[in-house]
Amino acid sequence: MSHDNSTEIVQRGAGEHPERFDDPGVHQPNPRLGDLDEKAAKKAERQVAALFTVSIVGTIVFVWAYFALPPGEKPESMRLSNIVLGLALTCILLGIGTAIIHWAKTLMSNKEYVEERHPQRSDDETRAGAIQALQDGAADSGISRRGALKGAGLTALALFPLSIVLPLIGNVGEDWNVSKFKHTMWRKGTRLAYDPTGRPIKASDLTIGSIAHVIPEDLHEAESPLDEKAKAVVLLVRMDPRDLKSEREPGFGFDGIVAYSKICTHVGCPVALYEQQTHHLLCPCHQSTFDVADGAKVVFGPAKRPLPQLPIEVDAEGYLVARGDFVEPVGPTFWERLT
Numbered sequence: 631m632s633h634d635n636s637t638e639i640v641q642r643g644a645g646e647h648p649e650r651f652d653d654p655g656v657h658q659p660n661p662r663l664g665d666l667d668e669k670a671a672k673k674a675e676r677q678v679a680a681l682f683t684v685s686i687v688g689t690i691v692f693v694w695a696y697f698a699l700p701p702g703e704k705p706e707s708m709r710l711s712n713i714v715l716g717l718a719l720t721c722i723l724l725g726i727g728t729a730i731i732h733w734a735k736t737l738m739s740n741k742e743y744v745e746e747r748h749p750q751r752s753d754d755e756t757r758a759g760a761i762q763a764l765q766d767g768a769a770d771s772g773i774s775r776r777g778a779l780k781g782a783g784l785t786a787l788a789l790f791p792l793s794i795v796l797p798l799i800g801n802v803g804e805d806w807n808v809s810k811f812k813h814t815m816w817r818k819g820t821r822l823a824y825d826p827t828g829r830p831i832k833a834s835d836l837t838i839g840s841i842a843h844v845i846p847e848d849l850h851e852a853e854s855p856l857d858e859k860a861k862a863v864v865l866l867v868r869m870d871p872r873d874l875k876s877e878r879e880p881g882f883g884f885d886g887i888v889a890y891s892k893i894c895t896h897v898g899c900p901v902a903l904y905e906q907q908t909h910h911l912l913c914p915c916h917q918s919t920f921d922v923a924d925g926a927k928v929v930f931g932p933a934k935r936p937l938p939q940l941p942i943e944v945d946a947e948g949y950l951v952a953r954g955d956f957v958e959p960v961g962p963t964f965w966e967r968l969t
């Protein structure tokens with residue numbers, strides 16, 4: 631075997647692959663239509679601009695739909711709002727993505743370059759070469775010559791963040807008053823009603839061991855029923871008064887019937903799994919467990935405080951009514967620091 635000629639093909643034996651090949655060099659692809667014909671390049675340029683325009687139109691539609699088609703409270707309006715916003719967002723991102731790909735494939739240089747490995751810090755000559763290569767690349771891409779394309783691309787990219795920032799800021803709106811999260815729509819005399827029918831509950835409806843998911847009877851009259859429901863939902867449990875070790879707020883229950891907020895004090899999931907034998911309420915999100923027989927204290931899991939208790943009584947007709955709002959904010963423990 632001879633090794634003195636680097637381009638020599640060395641055979642390891644009949645039928646085996648050679649150990650060394652001639653360097654085939656860098657493959658240069660065939661010129662594309664746009665490389666040879668200025669008209670074809672112009673056509674591709676228009677196509678790229680059109681794709682960027684799709685993104686621009688998408689952003690305009692998104693902004694329009696955000697204001698003109700609010701989700702509202704009804705499933706139909708929510709569906710329409712989501713569909714239009716989703717389609718607009720698709721156009722925004724698809725327009726930018728396909729425009730960049732089409733631009734790269736039809737108008738940017740498709741020459742192949744070889745970059746040798748080198749120490750991490752290049753010498754000054756290489757660094758200057760890199761800058762030169764960047765400048766050559768920029769010139770090669772035609773970005774400075776194609777002003778319309780540059781403008782359309784930059785406009786599309788500049789407008790795109792609106793589709794993210796607008797909902798973030800818009801959902802908070804002008805209302806930065808967080809104190810409303812401390813209160814729910816429970817008032818003195820508000821009847822407790824079954825969720826979702828809104829039928830008021832009589833104390834006599836509940837047998838020992840039963841449980842009910844509860845909303846305020848007048849929930850549908852609220853300005854934003856879903857927002858109010860998210861804060862006001864309650865879990866009503868009737869147990870044998872002899873099993874009741876303690877209440878969160880003594881005297882807030884009625885004849886073994888206790889009402890606790892359904893919003894987990896960890897991060898706010900609905901606490902809705904009740905174990906009748908142990909009187910434990912389980913949050914399905916991170917398994918916080920509350921003992922309803924003992925003031926809804928936390929017996930397991932990451933929640934740090936008991937569930938707030940709703941004070942209840944019975945009105946003249948035998949219906950369960952609230953004696954007022956919760957005496958502490960419902961929901962995640964975070965609010966405890968603000969009280």
Ligand code: FES
Pocket residue numbers: 894895896897898899913914915916917918931932933
């Ligand atoms: S939200 Fe209930 S345990 Fe985390």
